[in-house]
Amino acid sequence: xxxxxxxxxxxxxxxxxxxxxxxxxxRYGTAKVLNDIAFGVEQGACCALLGRNGAGKTTLLRTxxxxxxxxxxxxxxxxxxxxxxxxxxRARRGIGYVPQGRDxxxxxxxxxxxxxxxxxNKVADRQAAKSEVIALFPVxxxxxHRRGGDLSGGQQQQLAIARxxxxxxxxxxxxxxxxxxxxxxxQTIEDVIRSLRGHLSILLVEQYYDFASSLADNYVVxxxxxxxxxxxxxxxNAQKIGKFLTV
Ligand SMILES: Nc1ncnc2c1ncn2[C@@H]1O[C@H](COP(=O)(O)OP(=O)(O)OP(=O)(O)O)[C@@H](O)[C@H]1O
Ligand SMILES: [Mg+2]
Numbered sequence: 001x002x003x004x005x006x007x008x009x010x011x012x013x014x015x016x017x018x019x020x021x022x023x024x025x026x027r028y029g030t031a032k033v034l035n036d037i038a039f040g041v042e043q044g045a046c047c048a049l050l051g052r053n054g055a056g057k058t059t060l061l062r063t064x065x066x067x068x069x070x071x072x073x074x075x076x077x078x079x080x081x082x083x084x085x086x087x088x089x090r091a092r093r094g095i096g097y098v099p100q101g102r103d104x105x106x107x108x109x110x111x112x113x114x115x116x117x118x119x120x121n122k123v124a125d126r127q128a129a130k131s132e133v134i135a136l137f138p139v140x141x142x143x144x145h146r147r148g149g150d151l152s153g154g155q156q157q158q159l160a161i162a163r164x165x166x167x168x169x170x171x172x173x174x175x176x177x178x179x180x181x182x183x184x185x186x187q188t189i190e191d192v193i194r195s196l197r198g199h200l201s202i203l204l205v206e207q208y209y210d211f212a213s214s215l216a217d218n219y220v221v222x223x224x225x226x227x228x229x230x231x232x233x234x235x236x237n238a239q240k241i242g243k244f245l246t247v
Pocket of ligand 1: 028053057
């Protein structure tokens with residue numbers, strides 16, 4: 001095995017890659033769930049990761065975040081091979097993760113949910129983070145002292161995104177941010193993702209074509225652990241991709 005420290009810094013169309021996933025395979029026990037996955041996320045771009053239930057989307061995000069055993073293949077982030085790095089090292093290097101189902105602390109207040117990821121930062125930074133959070137998601141300002149568990153699904157999703165952004169990531173991994181969220185909040189989340197585009201890179205897991213296609217600069221489709229389609233926004237086609245989404 002060769003150690004590969006700097007690989008694949010550019011995409012096939014010449015843009016700088018922030019994340020490159022190369023020949024990645026992952027298993028749960030003896031069940032192989034990801035097979036030879038290869039794709040990249042460009043600097044400042046939003047990449048949509050599509051596929052139906054059980055396709056392997058969450059497994060791929062958890063593997064990128066280092067939350068599962070080391071995979072075969074390579075994960076290169078910001079010029080460094082992080083395939084075997086611990087999750088907190090990946091977070092410190094600039095990968096933010098909003099897990100499926102949100103996973104906020106129900107017993108802590110909204111403010112404490114944000115503060116807990118900022119524990120090592122100076123108070124001034126914490127106040128700046130609070131102002132930024134409220135500017136992005138005004139409802140979190142109104143709910144600042146309420147328990148996380150008292151928030152609606154959509155508000156919890158906003159909190160989970162705000163908490164990840166407070167770490168100032170270079171890459172945000174978003175796992176089905178619209179799942180179980182009422183339509184009015186879906187629009188808020190879409191607006192926030194749109195406003196983040198260009199400032200940081202986003203890998204957006206979605207099952208809904210319309211949401212993904214309105215935000216994505218490029219896309220990857222997974223089916224049963226294989227990449228079956230990928231391309232740029234202008235190559236996205238509802239018919240071609242729809243057959244790999246939930247019927
Ligand atoms: N902890 C686990 N142990 C064993 N198998 C698992 C585990 N988690 C997921 N799987 C299996 O791995 C496959 C991929 O699951 P994964 O959760 O990555 O899919 P997904 O694309 O995120 O689906 P969904 O859209 O429903 O969230 C599925 O067959 C699933 O049953
Ligand atoms: Mg999932």
